[in-house]
Amino acid sequence: MREDDGSRRRREAFAVLAAAPAEMLARLWRESGLPDEGALLRGPETGLVALRGRIGGGGSPFNFGEATVTRASVKLPSGEIGHAYALGRDREKARISANIDALRQKPDFAAAVEEKILGPLRRELQERDEQRRAEIAATRVEFFTMVRGED
Amino acid sequence: MYVAVKGGEAAIRNAHRLLADRRRGDRSVPALTLEQVMEQLALAVDRVMAEGSLYDPGLAALAIKQARGDMIEAIFLLRAYRTTLPRFGYSRPIDTAKMLVERRVSATFKDLPGGQVLGPTFDYTHRLLDPALAGDEQPEEPEAREPAQDGMPRVSEILAHEGLIEEDGFLSDGEEPADITRTPPEFPLGRDARLQALSRGDEGFLLALGYSTQRGFGRNHPFVGEVRIGEVEIELDVPELDFPVPLGRIRVTECQMVNQFKGSMKVPPQFTRGYGLVFGQSERKAMAMSLCDRALRAEELGEDIVAPAQDEEFVISHSDNVQATGFVEHLKLPHYVDFQAELGLVRQMRSEFEERRQAAANQPERKEAAE
Structure with a gap:
């Protein structure tokens, strides 16, 4: 059960890192003072992921195109292995993200990673989404009925 | 006899150099940045990604710039690029x-x-050209409202x-x-x-x-x-x-x-x-x-x-x-030999046709003469 919870949180960190604007991530990483010590095990390398939709929205899957994806894996001197995957071709973003994934597995660093990197990114992403939702909501049609004739 | 024809190397080199010059256009006009293409020609980028079948706005913007705005050429560039990359896998179906x-x-x-x-949306716009867009007027900030x-x-x-x-x-179960x-x-x-x-x-x-x-x-x-x-x-x-x-x-x-x-x-x-x-x-x-x-x-x-x-x-x-x-555009590439062969064939058919017509024209005379 605890392992599932760990996976869920690690997955959430992956989601934040994948969605992170590359420049902001690089800046937070630089300013965090966290050790940049991961040795690259794989990549950073760019490849394709075939994207699937579902017929009618919820039916059988079908392939409808591809996207560029960049991934990296690193190993810390203390042995933790970190991975990263994100849409696009930003190799530095993948390398930094893999380091962050490795560091957050170390109890000594988990809190700093959360406070200095994942927290600010999460807030930024949430603000962007909320802003967008609010702008879109203003274009929702409010129907009203015209009363015609007598009575 | 088969005669190989070579040539055109210098012409091709110079044509590509000319293309690069025309692509850039008047040097006193600032060059387009990919950010400008992505931000301000976003629907062109979307179309190139869709028909290029590759989701990557930066590459699609580059393709549009390189193709001088020729959408099918840009789509072609994106398709060619995707063949150079390894495939990591298939995504889960989107929801x-x-x-x-x-x-x-x-x-x-x-x-x-x-x-x-x-x-x-473009819907409900009046499709009147907007002269203000010829300049750099700042649009209003979008209205915002609490989402339902x-x-x-x-x-x-x-x-x-x-x-x-x-x-x-x-479709049938379990089929990839x-x-x-x-x-x-x-x-x-x-x-x-x-x-x-x-x-x-x-x-x-x-x-x-x-x-x-x-x-x-x-x-x-x-x-x-x-x-x-x-x-x-x-x-x-x-x-x-x-x-x-x-x-x-x-x-x-x-x-x-x-x-x-x-x-x-x-x-x-x-x-x-x-x-x-x-x-x-x-x-x-x-x-x-x-x-x-x-x-x-x-x-x-x-x-x-x-x-x-x-x-x-x-x-x-x-x-x-x-x-x-x-397939359509390959027709403009050299077909000199094919065409020579076809030309020979049509000449021969034409001379046979003339012979037959001559023969047909002569026939009634002979018929008369026989009577």
Whole structure:
């Protein structure tokens, strides 16, 4: 059960890192003072992921195109292995993200990673989404009925 | 005798140099940046990604710049690039019900959960050229409003219960979806392979075919059940991690076409459906795709195949504009030897024709002489 919870949180960190604007991530990483010590095990390398939709929205899957994806894996001197995957071709973003994934597995660093990197990114992403939702909501049609004739 | 002809190296080199010069244009005009293309020609970027079948706005913007705005050339560049990359895997199917919606309209149901949300649309504009855009006037900030929390289920889910609208399409269980980028399509195709081809198909071609069904060539009585545009999460299963890895979000357009159907020997009267799913904000393409998807289900639904849009081999074989442009445009490349051979043949046929005509002209005289 605890392992599932760990996976869920690690997955959430992956989601934040994948969605992170590359420049902001690089800046937070630089300013965090966290050790940049991961040795690259794989990549950073760019490849394709075939994207699937579902017929009618919820039916059988079908392939409808591809996207560029960049991934990296690193190993810390203390042995933790970190991975990263994100849409696009930003190799530095993948390398930094893999380091962050490795560091957050170390109890000594988990809190700093959360406070200095994942927290600010999460807030930024949430603000962007909320802003967008609010702008879109203003274009929702409010129907009203015209009363015609007598009575 | 075969004579190899060489030459043109210098001409080709200089032509490409001239192309680079013309691409740049007047040097006193600032060069376009890829950011400008991505931000301000976003729908051109979307189209190149959709028909290039590769989601990467930066590469699509580069392709548009390199192609001098020639969309099919840009699509060709993107297709060529994708062949240089390894394939990491297949994503989990996207869930459009969980989309971060930017636009959602239904032409069939006025009051549906989530409502009619117009988003950034050209609809209801007056199509008058705006001279202000010739300058650099700052537009107003968008209006904002507290979003409603009523959710936005797909229209197909709302209607499924009565049984008057067919379900989402289900193919036989456990079968891997077709992938026309790996296995060349063989007719007849499954609906999965057709949808893959249509999703990357030429917008103009599919638009014309969709229009042809409306004009009576394979009429299928369509209503837009729903069009939605927005961002969906992509997830990938990888061996090194025990959870589906989120890769980020992409923008897609989905169209649910609902078609009146009087029934056939195989299927009772009901509303049938056509489906469209396209990269980016591409409403016209998604609608055209769903019209074509429905038309191409003629055989499955027991309809007579009487129109081009219902002919699977005709539609799918000609929908890819990279294939089409390759075959049409190759005609301008040197065919000197082929043409010489044809010329010889036509000369010979012409002289035989003249001989026959001469012979025919002489015949009545001989007949007279014989009498």
